Amino acid sequence: MHILPRVIRAALACLAAGLLCRIPMVAADAPHPAPVPAPPVPTLEQRVAGLEAYLANADPAATLKDSKGNIPSGLTTPSVGVAGPGHNVWQMTSSALVLFMTLPGLALFYGGLVRRKNVLSVMAQCLLLSGLVTILWWLCGYSLVFHSGSAVLGGLGFAFLNGVSAAPNTDYSFWVSHNVFAIYQLMFAIITPALIVGAIAERMKFSAIFLFVVLWMFVVYFPQAHMVWGIDGFMNGVWNPAAGIKAIDFAGGTVVHMTSGWSALVLCIILGKRIGFGRDNLAPHSLVLCMVGTGMLWVGWYGFNAGSAVAADGVAANAFTTTTLAAAVASFVWPMAEWLTKGKPSVLGFCSGAVAGLVVITPACGFVTVNGSVLIGVAAGIVPWFFCYKVKSWIGYDDALDTFGVHAVGGTLGAFLTGVLARNGANANLAANLKDKVLDSCLQPLVFEQLKAIGLTILLAVAGTTAIAYLVKALIGLRPSREEEMEGLDLTDHGEPGYHHD
């Protein structure tokens, strides 16, 4: 019954196909404007070399260059200008892991360490920064950091993420999509100001934090990140042969931990101590939340450190390994130091040790060997511990959740130890521009480059934060009223309590 209509339909389809086939023939009959020479075709060797470059995280276009180093016009292979799936997978995973460090890792870690009347305030601050910094990053933040420009700040070519597409930006990666790279780096820009929140917790107005962070991103973070990671950055010793300071920072010891930690110290001193400091019990309201947050930070840190290889390659594998060792060793050493000196190993000690180990290994993870990372873990368990337990009470500043003790001290220690322990065997890229700095010895010239970078970073963070803090203080004030602070910022800043009593 249905055969006839089917036959008719098939005949019509043949007719239509025939008509369509005619169209190009008609076009070919028309006068041709100017003959375009056929593009050069890559050889099979060139195509295979492009694919092999994917395995080695190398430049797929390198094989197309002639003896003078130029690529003939139009010559390309299918490997050029596309993202490598494996590298992209790891970078997207890492981006999510780094966001997970802030939401909810840091929010829980900090939330547990404050009193119950302020638990939501630190969580709100972490949430605020996730949204706010993303907007700044899209607006021009990414461009100011990663577009080429001056040695101190990038240009505006990538403002509004203009031109940031799925094709890799070969300044930073041959295989990771440019937009994935931009989002990955955004996560670092989010967590850095969020770390500052720890020092000033329980006593800074929400509106003041808002204004402070907007200014701080432009004055401190964007210039610092460009100087260290921008392709023409002043302190980018690995990739910029013209760098003024040939320092190295794999995952952000100076960019993330030193800037946030030193700014935190300055801000908490300008802000003043919490009401009741030195008299009332300001101890954490929930070490359970703090412990849960610590676990998330540790897991997320694999994206932070191993992801900073911007590839799923051998450098990332080494960073993954060193990160594990340093965190584990420090999480062991810190509570043992406590046990010996105070009689009890505390849960906060275990948590702080793990975070300190992760902080100190951050600048070093992609440049040191696994044995170097064990040494770093030991140092991370002792030096920041000493600052949190002893130096803080000697000087008397109110660093509420030990942002300075862990992140500034740990970040500075890490930047220094990176200079001492960086080895060519751990990362072949060190040979590119740092042949005369990395000599595989503990007193190699790189140590002095690291010290210079430490000095410049502290200067930028301290000077920038001092200026911004006094500006915000003059404009809108930094602290809530005494009454508001006593009541707790959950209710006064956000109108909701963290916990209900039924």
Add this chain to the structure above:
Amino acid sequence: MKFIIAIIKPFKLDEVKEALAQIGAEGMTVTEVKGFGRQKGHTEIYRGSEYTVDFLPKVKLEIAVADELAGKVVEAIVGSAKTGKIGDGKVFVVPLETAVRIRTGESGEQAV
């Protein structure tokens, strides 16, 4: 009738309860409280930050009993709550005017 208020160390609550059950004291009200006496507070350091502990955690017992049982109750509490160290607590005994059992309306000694 007497109303007996005892402030004791929290970890002694079970022993005191047992001792009171043995002498036939029926019922008590228990509250977690904070306070200080001669033991006073003390200074502690948490993560490098000093703070003063003014009020120490204690448990408060309230027991209403007939006059003739009051002496035994005080004895039982003192005997079972004692550690001999500072901070063991105190027992207060005050006269009780009346008591009413809400369910039945009984009053006086029948009600305690």
